[in-house]
Amino acid sequence: MAVNSELDFIQGTPAVVVDRVSMTYRTTSRSRSAGRTAASNLFGARQPGSRTKSVDVPALKEVSLVVQHGESLGIIGRNGSGKSTLLKLVGGQVPPSTGAVYATSTPVMLGVNAALIPGLSGDQNIVLGCLAMGMTRGQINAKYDEIVELSGLEDAIHMPMKSYSAGMGSRLRFAIAAAIDPEILIIDEALNTGDAQFKDRTRKKMMELLEQAGTVFLVSHSMATIADLCNRVIWLDQGELVADGDPAPVVKWYRLFTQKLADGDRIGALKLRRRMLNNLQVADVSDRNSLRRARS
Numbered sequence: 665m666a667v668n669s670e671l672d673f674i675q676g677t678p679a680v681v682v683d684r685v686s687m688t689y690r691t692t693s694r695s696r697s698a699g700r701t702a703a704s705n706l707f708g709a710r711q712p713g714s715r716t717k718s719v720d721v722p723a724l725k726e727v728s729l730v731v732q733h734g735e736s737l738g739i740i741g742r743n744g745s746g747k748s749t750l751l752k753l754v755g756g757q758v759p760p761s762t763g764a765v766y767a768t769s770t771p772v773m774l775g776v777n778a779a780l781i782p783g784l785s786g787d788q789n790i791v792l793g794c795l796a797m798g799m800t801r802g803q804i805n806a807k808y809d810e811i812v813e814l815s816g817l818e819d820a821i822h823m824p825m826k827s828y829s830a831g832m833g834s835r836l837r838f839a840i841a842a843a844i845d846p847e848i849l850i851i852d853e854a855l856n857t858g859d860a861q862f863k864d865r866t867r868k869k870m871m872e873l874l875e876q877a878g879t880v881f882l883v884s885h886s887m888a889t890i891a892d893l894c895n896r897v898i899w900l901d902q903g904e905l906v907a908d909g910d911p912a913p914v915v916k917w918y919r920l921f922t923q924k925l926a927d928g929d930r931i932g933a934l935k936l937r938r939r940m941l942n943n944l945q946v947a948d949v950s951d952r953n954s955l956r957r958a959r960s
């Protein structure tokens with residue numbers, strides 16, 4: 665559902681407001697002359713003339729977004745379009761270069777909030793992860809069995825985490841993160857790491873979260889997962905919000921766009937992108953404390 669009128673906005677119950685947020689990373693880049701000597705640099709001493717310089721990478725360009733309670737927001741886009749950056753900003757992992765993010769409760773980023781220790785067993789990590797998320801001993805005891813069951817790790821729960829496969833580790837992280845029934849849950853491609861049985865459990869848990877009027881942010885390259893789990897989708901491209909709305913049409917236009925690019929029809933793809941941008945209605949937060957409105 666897009667924010668499409670002032671009335672809708674005021675009557676809604678926003679969980680997260682992204683207010684004109686942009687993000688520029690500062691990193692280093694080797695100069696062209698340095699590139700020519702790259703191979704020799706790898707194997708030997710630095711060559712004269714090789715230089716690195718600071719460059720700015722604009723990852724997100726003034727994105728505004730209002731996400732309501734109960735919405736499950738899918739975020740799609742090509743590699744490097746800014747999806748993970750948006751999640752990191754919403755989750756508070758990095759501060760934005762400009763703008764601000766407001767949330768009604770602390771968003772829990774799956775796999776990041778649960779800072780687990782490889783040398784400890786799965787069950788010890790459950791306690792550790794839950795404590796790190798601010799749960800009390802009593803709350804951990806009450807949720808413990810549910811976490812173990814959701815992880816599907818069975819007897820492996822007593823083995824050290826360093827003996828787990830990547831998928832097993834993801835299952836444990838998901839189970840821990842979901843245990844606090846976060847009002848706002850952020851998931852970055854995590855659904856793609858587990859096996860079929862785990863994906864099924866994850867889907868059920870996501871449905872439960874939605875029923876509890878939780879808010880979910882989900883980044884995935886799987887359009888089937890997005891269509892299955894989300895009731896709203898945004899499409900990011902080169903750090904810009906290109907489309908925002910019901911999953912079926914947004915996914916359809918995004919697929920068409922990538923198909924055109926794959927076919928070498930760059931002009932057709934750009935025309936489609938421009939048409940989507942022209943149709944986009946952008947949320948605008950005009951006053952940080954009270955009045956918020958939408959502009960087209």
Ligand SMILES: Nc1ncnc2c1ncn2[C@@H]1O[C@H](COP(=O)(O)OP(=O)(O)OP(=O)(O)O)[C@@H](O)[C@H]1O
Pocket residue numbers: 689690691721722723741742743744745746747748749750
């Ligand atoms: N820590 C960083 N330092 C410098 N540049 C970064 C950093 N993190 C991301 N970027 C750049 O920001 C842009 C957006 O990256 P981001 O990871 O948000 O994209 P994404 O849409 O999640 O991509 P993917 O689908 O490949 O995961 C890219 O150009 C990337 O190179």
